[in-house]
Amino acid sequence: MARTAGSHSDITGPRIREAALRLFAKHGYAAVSMRRIASEVGVQAGALYNYIPDKQALLFSLLKGHMDELLEAWEAEPHPADPLARLEGFVRFHIRFTLRRAESIFISYMELRNLEPENFAQIEALRSRYEGLLEQILRDGQAAGQLSVPDTRIAAFALIGMLTGVNTWYREGGRLSEEEVAALYWDMARKAVGAG
Amino acid sequence: MARTAGSHSDITGPRIREAALRLFAKHGYAAVSMRRIASEVGVQAGALYNYIPDKQALLFSLLKGHMDELLEAWEAEPHPADPLARLEGFVRFHIRFTLRRAESIFISYMELRNLEPENFAQIEALRSRYEGLLEQILRDGQAAGQLSVPDTRIAAFALIGMLTGVNTWYREGGRLSEEEVAALYWDMARKAVGAG
DNA sequence: GCTTGATCTGAACGCACGTTCAGATAAACA
DNA sequence: TGTTTATCTGAACGTGCGTTCAGATCAAGC
16 A cells, blocks of 8 residues: 555645645644644655655745735735725725635734744744735725724724724524625724714 | 742632733643753743643643732722713723733633634633623614614724734834723724714 | 656654653651 | 641553654666
């Protein structure tokens, strides 16, 4: 028994990442062994090391990939000139992302502390950039007189905290659709920043 | 070398809980060993088992203790008849608790998944009770016509998410005092639920 | 059909884990 | 002062960890 028929690098590689993402989200990085990930992929633990240098690099790669995808996806969104429309776009975008990439969002909040310092700093920088995007929208809206918050920085944190919170209660197939959730949160977010 | 002079049960016990809380919050339950906790207390790992049956029980005890303290502290607060005042009380109470018991709040969100099923169910029930308190306030406020939210349940989740988010950025001795943070969040929370 | 190279197995490495326990120690009490 | 008892040590247990690697296997190119 050795290599299973029909298995290839371009299949196993992604499957390792998918399995790791799912298991890390469910049990936590430290609680998931390489053997467990390998078994989920249908492979021996040693085979993982054809694809990743070590466990830490696997975690970092997942978090980095997530943040890159998040920022790129935001860039690809339409960015209306009107600050309030841009804010609505951000809220809806963030909700959508949070619901569709629930596991990625989850581990990128939970597993930060399991990153080695250099890795942590990199992810933290990307996160700050993302938070900065929202803060800039709020500043523009403030300057345009469309909204009023006492502190744009804190307001950005508050909004992101509020929006990201959906993944603590949202379950697919539940009472509310993604669109309904987005509408509810946009209503509250809009009011919260005084754009009644 | 055996028992260190002057050490007693009523000192070691709490110190174990304090060390475990701090270490779990910083590195995560699965990443912290019993030997590490013991060394923090200045004791050998075996000595821990004079105070707790096992590691899981230690985690559960910390989370249960936190939830009990949270609910009891809320009961001890004044509960004005006016729903809007009660909402303000809740927001300020939650911010205060989140800032002062940062580590407890942190692990009671992060380490839920490391609880065995029966333990998880217990903590989850207490958490639901706490969320229910806020939802009831929102319903009362709605009935009194003082605020307007499309969905009290979701609004409760959104507010708690927003408020709890402070512990992702707040650092003691930073730019804002606890009182200033509370004021900022109360301003946004009040507007968010349409009590402009 | 042979060779090559990518892919995987299976066993092994040293290490750290949670937990147990017999024995040592010192504080408390007679 | 002698005895008791709560408290802690230090070593040990079986287990599973992340990682390495020599050798087996199979797909592809000639």
